[in-house]
Amino acid sequence: MSNNDVVIVSAVRTPFGKFDGILKTIPSFDLGIIALKEVVNRISLAPKDVDEVYYGTCIPAEYAIYTNVPARQITLGAGFPEDNISLTIDRACCSSMTALRLGYRAIKAGDAEVVIASGAENMANVSLLASAEKVRWGNRLGPIELEDVLFELGYGRRGFAPVATDSGYVSLEYGISREKQDEWAIGSHQKWFTAYNQGKYKIGEELISIEVPQKKGETIIMDRDESPRKNISLKKMASLKPVYGSPTVTAGNAPGMNSGASAIVLMSLKRAKAMGIKPLATIEACHAVAGTPKYMACIPAKAIKKILDRIGMTIDNMDLIEINEAFAAVTLVSLKMLANNEPIKWQELQSKTNVNGGAIAIGHPVGASGARITMTLMYELIRRGGGRGIAAICGGLSQGEAIVVRV
Numbered sequence: 458m459s460n461n462d463v464v465i466v467s468a469v470r471t472p473f474g475k476f477d478g479i480l481k482t483i484p485s486f487d488l489g490i491i492a493l494k495e496v497v498n499r500i501s502l503a504p505k506d507v508d509e510v511y512y513g514t515c516i517p518a519e520y521a522i523y524t525n526v527p528a529r530q531i532t533l534g535a536g537f538p539e540d541n542i543s544l545t546i547d548r549a550c551c552s553s554m555t556a557l558r559l560g561y562r563a564i565k566a567g568d569a570e571v572v573i574a575s576g577a578e579n580m581a582n583v584s585l586l587a588s589a590e591k592v593r594w595g596n597r598l599g600p601i602e603l604e605d606v607l608f609e610l611g612y613g614r615r616g617f618a619p620v621a622t623d624s625g626y627v628s629l630e631y632g633i634s635r636e637k638q639d640e641w642a643i644g645s646h647q648k649w650f651t652a653y654n655q656g657k658y659k660i661g662e663e664l665i666s667i668e669v670p671q672k673k674g675e676t677i678i679m680d681r682d683e684s685p686r687k688n689i690s691l692k693k694m695a696s697l698k699p700v701y702g703s704p705t706v707t708a709g710n711a712p713g714m715n716s717g718a719s720a721i722v723l724m725s726l727k728r729a730k731a732m733g734i735k736p737l738a739t740i741e742a743c744h745a746v747a748g749t750p751k752y753m754a755c756i757p758a759k760a761i762k763k764i765l766d767r768i769g770m771t772i773d774n775m776d777l778i779e780i781n782e783a784f785a786a787v788t789l790v791s792l793k794m795l796a797n798n799e800p801i802k803w804q805e806l807q808s809k810t811n812v813n814g815g816a817i818a819i820g821h822p823v824g825a826s827g828a829r830i831t832m833t834l835m836y837e838l839i840r841r842g843g844g845r846g847i848a849a850i851c852g853g854l855s856q857g858e859a860i861v862v863r864v
Contacts, residue, residue: 458726458739459726460725460726460730461565461726462726462739462740463560463564463565463724463725463739464723464725464726464736464737464740465721465723465736465738465739465740465832465862466502466723466724466736467496467497467499467500467502467722467737468719468720468721468722468832468835469492469495469499469664469665469832470492470663470664470718470825470829470832471492471664471679471717471719472664472666472679472680472682472683472717473715473716473819473821473825473829474579474581474682474683474684474715474716474822475715475820476580476713476715477581478581478716479669479683480669480679480716481579481581481716482581482582483669484523484579484582485577485578485579485582485716485718485824486520486530486531486534486577488577488579488667488716488717488718489512489514489527489575489576489577489718490535491667491718492577492665492825493510493532493535493537493573493720495720496573496575496722497722500722502571502722504532504535504536504541505538505541506571506732507537507572507573508542508563508571508572509542509544509569510531510532510537510542510543510575511528511555511556511557511559511560511572511573511575512527512531512532512543512544512546512556512575512577512824513545513546513547513548513552513553513555513574513575513576513824513828514545514546514576514577514578514824515547515549515552515578516578516580516583516824517547518583518586519580519582519583522584525545526543526545527545531577544559546559548852548856549823549852549853550781550821550826550827550851551745551827551850551851551852551856551857551858552824552852553574553575553576553719553825553827553828554828554831554848554850554860555827556574556576556828557574557721557723557740557743557828558743558745560572560723561723561740561743570725570727570728571722571723571724571728572722572724573720573721573723574721574723575718575719575720575721575825576719576720576825576827577825578716578717578718578822578823578824578825579716579717579822580607580715580823581714581716582716583605585604585605586603586604586606587601587602587603612853612854617854618751619700619703620783620853620854621701621703621711621784622702622703623751623752623753623754624753624783624784624790625703625704625705626703626704627751627753627754627786627790628754628789628790629704629705631793633786633789633790634705635695635705635707635710636691636695638706638710638785638786639691639710639785640691641782641788641807642689642709642711642782643689643694645785645811645815645816645818646685646686646689646814648811648813648814649682649685649814649818649819650687652812652813652814653681657813657836657837657840658681662836663832664680666678666680667679667680682819683820684712684818685818685819686818693709697709705786706784706786710784710817711784711785711817712782712816712819712821713820713821714821715820715822716820716822717825718822718825719825719828721828721832738864739862739864740860740861741845741861741862741863742764742767742860742861743764743858743859743860743861744763744764744767744858744859744860745760745857746759746763746857746858746859747856749855750854750855751855752855753787753851753853753854754784754786754790754851755791755794755855756787756791756851756852756856756857757780757787757788757791757850757859758790758791758792758794759794760851760858761795761847761849761859762795763859764847764859764860764861765847765861770861772795772806774845775809775847775861776809776838776844776845777809777812777834777837777844777847778809778810778846778847778849779810779815779830779831779833779846779848780811780815780830780849780850781815781816781821781827781830781848781850781851782811782815782816782817782821783821785817788810788811789807791849792806792810813837826850830850831848834847835862838864839864843863843864844863844864845862845864846861846862847859847860848860
């Protein structure tokens with residue numbers, strides 16, 4: 458190892474809430490503040506010693522009523538000094554993994570020694586909007602029409618197909634049936650419950666508990682993800698109608714619209730040694746890609762291939778894989794591409810991907826998910842005594858990120 462290596466020294470996330478759940482009215486800013494405070498407290502790191510904070514969030518309609526610069530607001534809200542440098546990132550679902558990549562670059566370049574990569578989202582707290590054309594500049598009489606920016610995530614307004622629609626059609630191009638996607642989704646929930654019962658999703662490791670005050674009654678202590686479901690079956694899944702005209706994607710084989718926050722502290726190995734902080738993992742490489750908007754389901758595979766080619770490795774060198782379950786279609790298409798369409802290889806890759814459940818079960822608060830899959834991968838490698846893994850995520854209109862970590 459080199460003193461210039463970039464290491465992860467702390468990584469936490471809140472439990473992820475479901476759309477109509479416990480966190481539905483908690484601003485993403487407040488979730489981000491909780492994660493930011495905890496990630497430094499875990500290692501007794503003084504906020505003044507953090508050089509830069511990168512913060513991913515990508516539904517501005519949720520935080521618009523608090524004006525702008527979310528990263529600046531959460532750092533000040535978390536008690537960071539006024540001269541702390543921060544940056545808000547919107548690269549769709551990739552945002553907090555993009556934060557990791559930018560932090561990695563800053564440390565490698567010698568511009569920083571301690572960086573926090575973070576992200577948060579509360580999709581249930583998104584405001585309904587009225588356009589300026591109809592309200593600010595007109596519509597003197599009559600009702601005002603409000604728009605829900607979560608519908609199709611707005612892509613249709615600019616002439617693009619909803620990502621669920623594209624992913625469904627692309628999955629069929631790759632010979633992946635609706636039933637196979639439903640099976641993967643059920644497996645995501647089952648793997649989460651197995652991991653939870655084994656104590657893998659416990660407070661003090663990946664998770665921090667949240668106190669949620671109630672208007673009536675006692676404060677709720679949230680200490681686990683809300684979305685995982687036990688009582689699901691192929692029959693129930695098959696009864697769900699596809700969304701937005703997609704041929705395969707349903708509310709069952711897609712994640713929910715979730716809430717939550719995540720944060721990771723990166724350091725140069727030299728700085729970690731000087732501070733007496735034990736690294737949890739080393740980041741070996743990060744890489745970003747983009748592609749044809751329709752083929753978002755292929756983007757994690759593209760990102761993984763690019764980064765592995767760059768470091769002279771293959772997917773066989775990876776002990777574990779995390780591919781964000783934007784939809785079951787995304788994970789399955791990308792794994793099939795990585796397997797070069799070989800059935801036995803495809804099955805082998807599935808067996809070491811998202812081994813503790815994925816976003817379909819855990820949730821997908823979009824700004825927080827890139828950091829979440831990275832820490833989920835890292836903590837499982839730690840439990841196994843070490844190894845190397847790769848995490849990849851796609852984002853709207855075919856953007857992507859991948860990261861390789863070694864424990």
